Amino acid sequence: MSVRVRFAPSPTGYLHIGGLRTALYNFLFARHHGGTFVLRIEDTDKTRYVEGSVENIIEMLHWCGLDYDEGPGKGGPYGPYVQSERTEIYRRYARELLDKGAAYIAFDTPEELERMRQRQQQAGIVPKYDRTTMRNQFTLGEEETQRLLAEGVPYVIRLKVPLTGVIKFSDIVRGEISVPARDVDDQILLKSDGFPTYHLANVVDDHLMHITHVIRGEEWLPSMPKHVLLYEAFGWEKPQFAHLPLLLNPDRSKLSKRHGHVAVEDFKKEGYFPEALINFVALLGWNPTGEREIYSLQELIELFDLKKVNKAGAIFDIQKLRWINAHYLRHKDPKELARQLQQYVQERNLGDFSLEYLEKVVILLRERVDLLPEIFTFGDYLFHPPTHFEQEYFARAWSEDIEALIPALLTLLRQIEPWEHTVIWEQLKGFAKQQGIKIGKVMNALRLMLTGKSVGAGMTETMEVLGKEETLRRIEQFVTQHLPALRQQMAENASE
RNA sequence: GGCCCCUUCGUCUAAUGGUUAGGACACCGCUCUUUCAAGGCGGCGAUACGGGUUCGAGUCCCGUAGGGGUCACCA
Numbered sequence: 037m038s039v040r041v042r043f044a045p046s047p048t049g050y051l052h053i054g055g056l057r058t059a060l061y062n063f064l065f066a067r068h069h070g071g072t073f074v075l076r077i078e079d080t081d082k083t084r085y086v087e088g089s090v091e092n093i094i095e096m097l098h099w100c101g102l103d104y105d106e107g108p109g110k111g112g113p114y115g116p117y118v119q120s121e122r123t124e125i126y127r128r129y130a131r132e133l134l135d136k137g138a139a140y141i142a143f144d145t146p147e148e149l150e151r152m153r154q155r156q157q158q159a160g161i162v163p164k165y166d167r168t169t170m171r172n173q174f175t176l177g178e179e180e181t182q183r184l185l186a187e188g189v190p191y192v193i194r195l196k197v198p199l200t201g202v203i204k205f206s207d208i209v210r211g212e213i214s215v216p217a218r219d220v221d222d223q224i225l226l227k228s229d230g231f232p233t234y235h236l237a238n239v240v241d242d243h244l245m246h247i248t249h250v251i252r253g254e255e256w257l258p259s260m261p262k263h264v265l266l267y268e269a270f271g272w273e274k275p276q277f278a279h280l281p282l283l284l285n286p287d288r289s290k291l292s293k294r295h296g297h298v299a300v301e302d303f304k305k306e307g308y309f310p311e312a313l314i315n316f317v318a319l320l321g322w323n324p325t326g327e328r329e330i331y332s333l334q335e336l337i338e339l340f341d342l343k344k345v346n347k348a349g350a351i352f353d354i355q356k357l358r359w360i361n362a363h364y365l366r367h368k369d370p371k372e373l374a375r376q377l378q379q380y381v382q383e384r385n386l387g388d389f390s391l392e393y394l395e396k397v398v399i400l401l402r403e404r405v406d407l408l409p410e411i412f413t414f415g416d417y418l419f420h421p422p423t424h425f426e427q428e429y430f431a432r433a434w435s436e437d438i439e440a441l442i443p444a445l446l447t448l449l450r451q452i453e454p455w456e457h458t459v460i461w462e463q464l465k466g467f468a469k470q471q472g473i474k475i476g477k478v479m480n481a482l483r484l485m486l487t488g489k490s491v492g493a494g495m496t497e498t499m500e501v502l503g504k505e506e507t508l509r510r511i512e513q514f515v516t517q518h519l520p521a522l523r524q525q526m527a528e529n530a531s532e
Numbered sequence: 533g534g535c536c537c538c539u540u541c542g543u544c545u546a547a548u549g550g551u552u553a554g555g556a557c558a559c560c561g562c563u564c565u566u567u568c569a570a571g572g573c574g575g576c577g578a579u580a581c582g583g584g585u586u587c588g589a590g591u592c593c594c595g596u597a598g599g600g601g602u603c604a605c606c607a
Contacts, residue, residue, distance in 0.1 A: 044607095045607090046606080046607045048606085048607075078607065079607095080606090080607080081605095081606055081607065083606085084606060084607075144605095146604090146605070149604085149605085153604095157533095160533080161533095161534085162533075162534045162535080162603075163534095163603070164534095164603085190605095192605055210537070210538090213536075213537080214536095215535070215536065216535080219534070219535050219536090219603090220535090221603075224604085224605050226605090227605040228605055229605075231605090233604090233605070233606080233607085234606075234607050235607095238607090253601095254537070254538090254600090254601065255601060255602070255607090256601095256602095256607090257536065257537065257601075257602080258535075258536060258537090258601070258602040258603070259602080259603095260536090261536095279537085281537095281538080282600075282601070284600080286543085288599060288600065289599095289600075289601095290600075290601075316544095319544065319545080319556095320544070320545095321544090322545095323544080323545055323546070325545095325546070325555085326544095326545050326546030326547080326554075326555055326556085327546070327554075327555050327556085328555080328556085329544095329555085329556055329557085346538095346545080347537075347538060347539090348537095348538050348539060348599095348600090349537095349538075349599090349600065349601090350543090350544065350545090351543060351544075352544095353543050353544065353557070353558085355543080355557060355558060356543075356544065356556080356557045356558085357557095358557090359556085359557055359558090360557090362570090366570075401569095402570090403569055403570040403571090404568065404569045404570075405569090414568090429567095433567095461566090464566090474566095475566065476565095476566050476567090477566090478566080479566035479567075480566070480567070482566085483566075483567065489567090490567060490568080491567055491568040491569085492567065492568065492569095493567090493568080493569085494565095494566075494567090494568095495566055495567075496566080
């Protein structure tokens, strides 16, 4: 039987980084085995639905290269793939459970349930639905139940969990697990609004969609006994289960947006590459060798093995993500990067720059930043002449000697041909030697005049990218405009 | 609190019962050098604790401690 897995998010917001990891492992498992990857939307809670989430989930999965084979907008043999369009199915199966005696009807109001929990809490026992004292099929009797139903009194359908015995199941990553039945609650399967809860819908759909492996987050482990009971009540063969370790905040709690963003979309906006995000997230909880850090999606597919998934949760370390992103930044095709950079340029209204120019900018700065858009802050001077000059750097890099050399320097630069960094470098070295000055002093002065800041890419390379004309213009502008202003500032500071 | 899960450097992780417990991020140092990076080289740094099984335990068993998840007409 061929592998069929599903990613089943609920549309309550944006695709979460933890969701992405779950989706990724499902995807990798499916592709590794030549199976099918299904997307199913679990929107059985009308009150939590957020407009646009389905689109966001699909868009982000696509951006990451995790395209599904069956699902909303794509169809497939076991649709519909949106649970709110399948309510009839769940009602039918809930009725089947009723007929089989595996579930029962209950009429308790939310207030009554709340009071029950309070009583239990005060008595020091674990809150759990009490089948023997609440208002349900058993305490009310068949006749009364039918009467209330006929009257249209709201009701729910609950799972009839055995009072004794042990529920056992096995998990691919965690092995054998058993839970005493008395600790399992009589879960509501069908809500009074006619919608199913997760537990019913999930089990029914996984069965109907022929899912062979359920790969989901560890937060679902506690509800496994209920699901096991459901499969047994229906007489269905269970899929195999794999509960993935959680993604954690730095304080080891479940990953949340309290410690930074968690929406995949936010990482995209910040300029992370999907390859980097996938690469990073894949290695959170699984590792093929431990000796390598960089893997393409294709390699991940080839190497993926559910049995090697870790048991312990993993802290989401943004530092390492940045490092991986920086790695991709340094190894991607500069032409492609230039195209991306051009999009950012347009979004930010920074002006008109040719792809040719942007490619040079990328090559110049890619080793100095972790994220492509950081080029705009780190290398702002490549998009407009410097308007701000670091005072501390000015104090260090500027001197009377240097100032006296500017006319000669301009003359030298003007006649440099071709305007290439190796030639510029040789000429400047000769110039420094001839003037009896350290080359470093010349370079620092140039850096100050051309960029305004103390750190940046190689100076002669920067000059080449800027072009001769722009270089000369900036030097002249510095001397005529910025220098007097800087002097004045320095004087003001000194007098304070 | 009940139940369930988990525990190797600060972090992500590797290690058929036999390794000086390996790699990577971060940090530190050196190197390169016109600044800053990148790269190269090196350093720091871990089997939670206590018992047992075994010739031999990170690895198997038990216990303790710590952490997490979950206990809804949410998923």
